[in-house]
Amino acid sequence: MSTTIFQKPKGLTDTRMHYCPGCGHGIVHRIIAECIDEMNEIDNTIICAPVGCAVFIPKYFKYDSIHCAHGRAPATGTGIKRVHPDKTVITYQGDGDLASIGMAEIVHAAARGEKITTIFINNGIYGMTGGQMAPTTLPGMRATTSQAGRDVERNGNPIRVSELLSTLDGPAYIERVAVDTPAHVIKAKKAIKKALEYQKANKGFTMVEVVSSCPTNWGLSATKAMEFVGEKMIPYYPLGVYKDVEEGK
Amino acid sequence: MSTTIFQKPKGLTDTRMHYCPGCGHGIVHRIIAECIDEMNEIDNTIICAPVGCAVFIPKYFKYDSIHCAHGRAPATGTGIKRVHPDKTVITYQGDGDLASIGMAEIVHAAARGEKITTIFINNGIYGMTGGQMAPTTLPGMRATTSQAGRDVERNGNPIRVSELLSTLDGPAYIERVAVDTPAHVIKAKKAIKKALEYQKANKGFTMVEVVSSCPTNWGLSATKAMEFVGEKMIPYYPLGVYKDVEEGK
Amino acid sequence: MGKTHKISCAGFGGQGVMSMGQLLTYAGMIDGKEVSWVPAYGPEMRGGTANCSVIVSDTPVGSPIFETGITTAVVMNLPSFHKFVPKVASGGSIFVNSSIVNEKVDRDDVNVYYIPVNDLANELGNAKLINIIMLGAVIEIDKIVESESILKAFLKVFGDNKAKLIPINREALAKGAEVAKTLKK
Amino acid sequence: MGKTHKISCAGFGGQGVMSMGQLLTYAGMIDGKEVSWVPAYGPEMRGGTANCSVIVSDTPVGSPIFETGITTAVVMNLPSFHKFVPKVASGGSIFVNSSIVNEKVDRDDVNVYYIPVNDLANELGNAKLINIIMLGAVIEIDKIVESESILKAFLKVFGDNKAKLIPINREALAKGAEVAKTLKK
Amino acid sequence: MSKFTVTFNEKECKGCELCVTACPKNIISLNPEITNDAGYNPASIANMENCIGCQSCARMCPDCIITIVKND
Amino acid sequence: MSKFTVTFNEKECKGCELCVTACPKNIISLNPEITNDAGYNPASIANMENCIGCQSCARMCPDCIITIVKND
Amino acid sequence: MAKIIMKGNEAVAKAAIIAGCRYFFGYPITPQNEVPEYLSRELFAAGGTFVQAESEVAAINMVYGAGGSGARVMTSSSSPGIALKQEGIGYCVAGEVPCVIVSMMRGGPGLGTIQPSQSDYNQATRGGANGDYHIPVLAPGSVQEAVDDVKEAFEIADCYRTPVIVVADGLIGQMMEPVELENPVKTRDISPKEAWALGYGTREKQNSIENLVIDSPACEAKNIRFFKEKYSEIEENEVKYEEYMMDDAEYAFVAYGTTSRIVKNSVNELREKGYKIGLIKPRTLWPFPQVPFKNKNIKKFVVVEMSMGQMVIDVELAVGDRDKVTFYGRCGGIIPTPEECADYAEKVMGGAK
Amino acid sequence: MAKIIMKGNEAVAKAAIIAGCRYFFGYPITPQNEVPEYLSRELFAAGGTFVQAESEVAAINMVYGAGGSGARVMTSSSSPGIALKQEGIGYCVAGEVPCVIVSMMRGGPGLGTIQPSQSDYNQATRGGANGDYHIPVLAPGSVQEAVDDVKEAFEIADCYRTPVIVVADGLIGQMMEPVELENPVKTRDISPKEAWALGYGTREKQNSIENLVIDSPACEAKNIRFFKEKYSEIEENEVKYEEYMMDDAEYAFVAYGTTSRIVKNSVNELREKGYKIGLIKPRTLWPFPQVPFKNKNIKKFVVVEMSMGQMVIDVELAVGDRDKVTFYGRCGGIIPTPEECADYAEKVMGGAK
Ligand SMILES: Cc1ncc(C[n+]2csc(CCOP(=O)(O)OP(=O)(O)O)c2C)c(N)n1
Numbered sequence A, B: 001m002s003t004t005i006f007q008k009p010k011g012l013t014d015t016r017m018h019y020c021p022g023c024g025h026g027i028v029h030r031i032i033a034e035c036i037d038e039m040n041e042i043d044n045t046i047i048c049a050p051v052g053c054a055v056f057i058p059k060y061f062k063y064d065s066i067h068c069a070h071g072r073a074p075a076t077g078t079g080i081k082r083v084h085p086d087k088t089v090i091t092y093q094g095d096g097d098l099a100s101i102g103m104a105e106i107v108h109a110a111a112r113g114e115k116i117t118t119i120f121i122n123n124g125i126y127g128m129t130g131g132q133m134a135p136t137t138l139p140g141m142r143a144t145t146s147q148a149g150r151d152v153e154r155n156g157n158p159i160r161v162s163e164l165l166s167t168l169d170g171p172a173y174i175e176r177v178a179v180d181t182p183a184h185v186i187k188a189k190k191a192i193k194k195a196l197e198y199q200k201a202n203k204g205f206t207m208v209e210v211v212s213s214c215p216t217n218w219g220l221s222a223t224k225a226m227e228f229v230g231e232k233m234i235p236y237y238p239l240g241v242y243k244d245v246e247e248g249k
Numbered sequence C, D: 001m002g003k004t005h006k007i008s009c010a011g012f013g014g015q016g017v018m019s020m021g022q023l024l025t026y027a028g029m030i031d032g033k034e035v036s037w038v039p040a041y042g043p044e045m046r047g048g049t050a051n052c053s054v055i056v057s058d059t060p061v062g063s064p065i066f067e068t069g070i071t072t073a074v075v076m077n078l079p080s081f082h083k084f085v086p087k088v089a090s091g092g093s094i095f096v097n098s099s100i101v102n103e104k105v106d107r108d109d110v111n112v113y114y115i116p117v118n119d120l121a122n123e124l125g126n127a128k129l130i131n132i133i134m135l136g137a138v139i140e141i142d143k144i145v146e147s148e149s150i151l152k153a154f155l156k157v158f159g160d161n162k163a164k165l166i167p168i169n170r171e172a173l174a175k176g177a178e179v180a181k182t183l184k185k
Numbered sequence E, F: 001m002s003k004f005t006v007t008f009n010e011k012e013c014k015g016c017e018l019c020v021t022a023c024p025k026n027i028i029s030l031n032p033e034i035t036n037d038a039g040y041n042p043a044s045i046a047n048m049e050n051c052i053g054c055q056s057c058a059r060m061c062p063d064c065i066i067t068i069v070k071n072d
Numbered sequence G, H: 001m002a003k004i005i006m007k008g009n010e011a012v013a014k015a016a017i018i019a020g021c022r023y024f025f026g027y028p029i030t031p032q033n034e035v036p037e038y039l040s041r042e043l044f045a046a047g048g049t050f051v052q053a054e055s056e057v058a059a060i061n062m063v064y065g066a067g068g069s070g071a072r073v074m075t076s077s078s079s080p081g082i083a084l085k086q087e088g089i090g091y092c093v094a095g096e097v098p099c100v101i102v103s104m105m106r107g108g109p110g111l112g113t114i115q116p117s118q119s120d121y122n123q124a125t126r127g128g129a130n131g132d133y134h135i136p137v138l139a140p141g142s143v144q145e146a147v148d149d150v151k152e153a154f155e156i157a158d159c160y161r162t163p164v165i166v167v168a169d170g171l172i173g174q175m176m177e178p179v180e181l182e183n184p185v186k187t188r189d190i191s192p193k194e195a196w197a198l199g200y201g202t203r204e205k206q207n208s209i210e211n212l213v214i215d216s217p218a219c220e221a222k223n224i225r226f227f228k229e230k231y232s233e234i235e236e237n238e239v240k241y242e243e244y245m246m247d248d249a250e251y252a253f254v255a256y257g258t259t260s261r262i263v264k265n266s267v268n269e270l271r272e273k274g275y276k277i278g279l280i281k282p283r284t285l286w287p288f289p290q291v292p293f294k295n296k297n298i299k300k301f302v303v304v305e306m307s308m309g310q311m312v313i314d315v316e317l318a319v320g321d322r323d324k325v326t327f328y329g330r331c332g333g334i335i336p337t338p339e340e341c342a343d344y345a346e347k348v349m350g351g352a353k
């Protein structure tokens, strides 16, 4: 006899993902799907795709889905959740999408305590458009619009989104995780699961910030990119729980 | 012999302000003008008017001025300051303007460390448009779009802007003051002066949040409105210095 | 074709000029007329002047707005006096709150009625009634709507729970009418 | 009217197909021709295929884009092979990277040249040279531009500080040309 | 002569009473005798002698109505 | 028979090597023999016996290439 | 069935509730503030939701989500606020999301004035978002028509799965008039939510509101479907206009919305003087009525707008002869009087009674 | 004076620097990314500033501030990004702030595709912001023309104190062609900064960039000034178009930008077959050229666009006879071939050589 102990989750379609080799998006997609599988919510989930590399989300998940305008997934998710308060609504956003153009929408969805779960992929760069500087690009990090490396005097300072949103009263749960190692992936999944469960329990707005990689635009191999996450990104973006209403945080 | 110890500052025009009786905008206008007078910057200042009751700013100050689009004063101020790095650039915004529609612009101007000074009037309401709920409207406070009083479950939670922006690295100075009493007015002026001086010294982004009143839309007399500031607004929006690079804050 | 009343009510915010207009409008409808009400709106309202334009007509309302050709003007303060007196049509009526406005109309092609509504309201012991008193005068002179219709309109505009105020309002209307009668030409 | 070369270069990202096209374009200009270069762009480029369209012509370039009617196709991998082979004009040339593409062109109205560029590059000890070797073959056969112009173009595209790479590139061009000669029909 | 002279631009005063409340000596009040063009009763001081020149009224005035002169 | 069977969807593997690095037993490597249609050498395991079934490879794989079966 | 007197903005809000709208997302802006104010009070009671969005941009994207979920949803704004919604409106178009957008025009450009105007005709009818598309635009000229149009707008939106714009001006929003709220509305065939809306799909057949069509042939096919199917159907079924005194007319005013009621007075005035003039009043601005402009008896069409002339080109295109079209306009918040419009028309007619 | 080969987007960026542009505020979007990328590298070196704005909305409002300060400033975007800029563009218009906006069109509506298209013609020429206004729109059809147009755009912007849009498509942004960067540009009279720009006023005479015109007569007067002075001057001075083989033509293609170069091939092809066909190529889309369409020899005008047909109505209005105007279009990122355009034209001409 044999038991399958790891396989592709049921909530993902068979479509080949277009992501670059070793891109963190794929890992996060999978763990979202695993959580929804485990919660038995495949037919009760609606996912909001961002504008960014993850724009193809509708092809990859078996949930109802919508292409949101750049940065506006939290607003669109709000519209959906208000109509379908019993559905699990997930918004998935990159750092350009969420922390740059979409800053107002995420702050306000969080302040409203909108009962959605935002998965925020912090890969420090604009992937889809070819490697421009993101609000999360580290100081000194090269991007096509900061080719000499991000100079905070010239290009401004990175934004730590979890910290910023944690000043608000609306969020029920905010955690920053990473997907650079198997151990971190396990933690990341736990965080996403918790966020989704808080949503189901109507506790308020939930967000998991995932520190991830973009090997292509970082100009690194997939493996080196994950090392960069561990060595450079995480020190700047400390992992941990930033808000948890159940823990009085 | 006699000395004039208090008079209208030189930087204000003779135009009668259209603000309602007892509105805090007038007080703040005056103290800005006093600071600029004292710094001898009348001919070196550019002020950005918001969309809101203060939209008439160009008529009241003797500085060069511009009507900014609703919420975008920090962006427009950025454009101006980049062209005129030696000018003192002030943006003046209400809470609808800055904390609602303009949230992305203020966060990013602050993160960039844009060398401008933002005067943020927190009067807990949309004045100009007739008393709609602002992001800063207190829980339980009535507004024309929260007529039963702001219910945080239904209408979301207020946003504490100074706290939020203080999570960023770009600001050099952020203080929250009030104009409900003469003593607070003196402090408010000191804060604005300091912010403007930091700007002159190129230290980074500076903001002074002024807790103010809107007697008309609060439905209170001017005096009662100032009492409300002291009794309800300040406890929710604690006064104090939230960021000061010189003090290692 | 029948008569078309073009009425402007103007004054400070707080003098009840907007609701004066609304009461006329509602009363007009109750009387089976064609009606419309348009407020002036703008930031100048901030503690400044307020005014509205009302049409009560036997024929459908085309343009609800009229810049000139006013048939009935109610001016409750000085700025409104200056603004509206020149816009009244020849043969029209002007009702002036003479408690506040000390100037006199310098036209002889219009009928002017000086009503000291603040003083009259004080006599009634309720300063808020100035607009109703003025309305009493207006409809006594210009016969735009029925007095009883104004009282029915009152419940529509302010809600049925204000029924207890009907008697005092009836009194105010009568007061206005009474003073107006003495001035009638 | 003179000759118009419509060239498509296609392959994986990283095989240098885009710069191959740019070198042809620059060289064409150096040779006094009218030229244009257009990349295909899109998210499918993410680790996928890349291609560009080049025109080198004696007359001004009208449309810089051609869906079919390709006169020279360079296909560096299998997906490109499938995509571009049918689009080549009758009488056109197809250059296939036979180190990677094992299939054969099933058309008899075109000239096909199988160049094992990966293997040839390995012979030269530099895997990056595959596009230059292929270029050598292409210009040997189709005479689009001068070989020396490609080397001048090289400095334009990659910058003068890459001058030290000229000799090895010259060698690569020669290698491609040499192999092509043996295949010439 | 009083130590300080506080004057009010009566035409422009909006009668908001912020100065009235601010005055620690309680010497300011609205003048019911005057109604300015905008319809307000402007602020005024009856007994200027009591003024201590603290400028609290002026600091609270949103309309720069108040000028204070020190008579030395 | 090995305790675990790890299979790779070779057609879809992108050869990113995240599984290779993740494997604590260092038993995964790209297979230079195979180039799939997208041009990648897929990952594979030579000595399955050494697999401890920790699933680290699968957890890191962005493309759900890996299936792990426990052979009891 | 009794008429009541309502402010235009409140009537619009009430009409939406009657039409089954349960979701409103909006941001304050004069002169339409009574719409959100009314709905913030009434929608919860009706079992729906009101959200004061952080901006017009957020509002339209909330509408996109709620409409995409199959709900009847509305937003409302005015000139610069509608400008901010453009991208989102484009997303609603491309995602085929039914929704109603109320545009209470004020004077522009830019921040401009808050007084009424009709200078957002282009904004509504010619887009401003990217790409090829059309949006049905209804243009009421009274509080009653506003109520009727809002109700109809929801039907059109659901039937064709498209945003619909109801474009009025500040005057209609601000004025009070008697209105009958319960006029019946023509219902239309509506495709079941199961077929497309979020929350009604299954793992076997997901419903997806799609905006990205990265593949060019597919993108072209979608455009062609919109134009050849959706838009031509709308052009066939939904054109609306009214004529007044056009039977024997030799001249015609052309006006929509507030100017149409003003110009009606001018027609009456001129008729009394013996002029054979009437009024063509487009009730839909897209699709723009063509038939009334084919009337060969008309010597001149006198377009009157509260703008520098934006509908004019649609009239010129419909008439087919630019020389027959003249224009009179006021703008920046100025409302023309019946008299000045009549004066202008008299000049155009040159005394030709 | 030697030509070099440049990618369209980079050439546009370089041209801006040559034109004296020292400030750029923009946000990434395909297919124009090389514009900000190039300028992020080169502007600081040129003594200027590049800011990657947090959004297109922020970018255009930064432009508003910098342009209002009298600097030469540019932003660049593509379809949905331009939609987001609409409100800000309206503010630049109303504030009379000179600036240049590059619009590299891609297929829509909504998110659409990133492939080239011309379906933002309406977006550029008919507004989308509120109010009555026009913006000069230049339409280059090659990298060379893009360079020349960008340089000219700054002159026009400064001369009339207006935003100017340079509208091209993704193809022109992405392609490389030889280009001469130093072509001379016609300079125009420019009012001194002291007269209006921020930072040049004094306490006695403040300079103010105004958008609010709360008073209706003033707002109307401003509109009238724009139309009667500014816009009519532009219509008089700035119309640009080219004709190709039109001397003896009986049929005319009408195309701008990328389609104009494609259709040139079609003209050549058809001329070889003996058809008397030429090409009218508008180089400004607003003001739209009128003169070439008054050519009475032309039996049919064949408009070709990468859209469902947006320029068509301008051609119809200029020709004055809708029956003479036919349209062939591809969209969604599909670029028509010279052959298919020629085929279509042949059908229109019905073999009439
Ligand atoms: C309004 C608008 N602006 C810009 C774009 C172009 N755009 C597409 S994806 C993207 C950024 C993506 O970066 P990020 O959000 O970090 O996600 P990633 O691709 O890195 O996953 C941008 C700017 C757009 N489609 N729409």
Ligand SMILES: Cc1ncc(C[n+]2csc(CCOP(=O)(O)OP(=O)(O)O)c2C)c(N)n1
Binding pocket: B051, B052, B053, B054, B070, B093, B094, B095, B096, B097, B098, B121, B123, B125, B126, B127, B128, B129, B134, B214, G027, G028, G029, G030, G056, G080, G081, G084
């Ligand atoms: C894009 C846009 N949206 C909305 C408005 C309408 N509007 C004018 S002022 C204002 C809010 C003002 O409130 P606040 O910023 O709090 O300032 P206050 O008037 O209280 O000083 C709004 C929403 C506008 N002019 N433009």
Ligand code: SF4
Binding pocket: A018, A019, A020, A021, A022, A023, A024, A025, A053, A123, A127, A128, A213, A214, A215, A216, A217, D046
């Ligand atoms: S570009 Fe970066 S974020 Fe996008 S798929 Fe590739 S690796 Fe992932």
Ligand code: SF4
Binding pocket: B018, B019, B020, B021, B022, B023, B024, B025, B053, B123, B127, B128, B213, B214, B215, B216, B217, C046
């Ligand atoms: S409405 Fe409020 S904020 Fe505006 S002027 Fe009046 S009191 Fe001041």
Ligand code: SF4
Binding pocket: B022, E008, E012, E013, E014, E015, E016, E017, E018, E019, E020, E042, E043, E057, E060, E061, E062, E063, E064, E065, E066
């Ligand atoms: S504070 Fe100023 S405006 Fe208010 S009452 Fe006193 S003097 Fe008048």
Ligand code: SF4
Binding pocket: A022, F008, F012, F013, F014, F015, F016, F017, F018, F019, F020, F042, F043, F057, F060, F061, F062, F063, F064, F065, F066
């Ligand atoms: S992690 Fe997945 S995609 Fe990457 S090499 Fe391993 S099996 Fe292949």
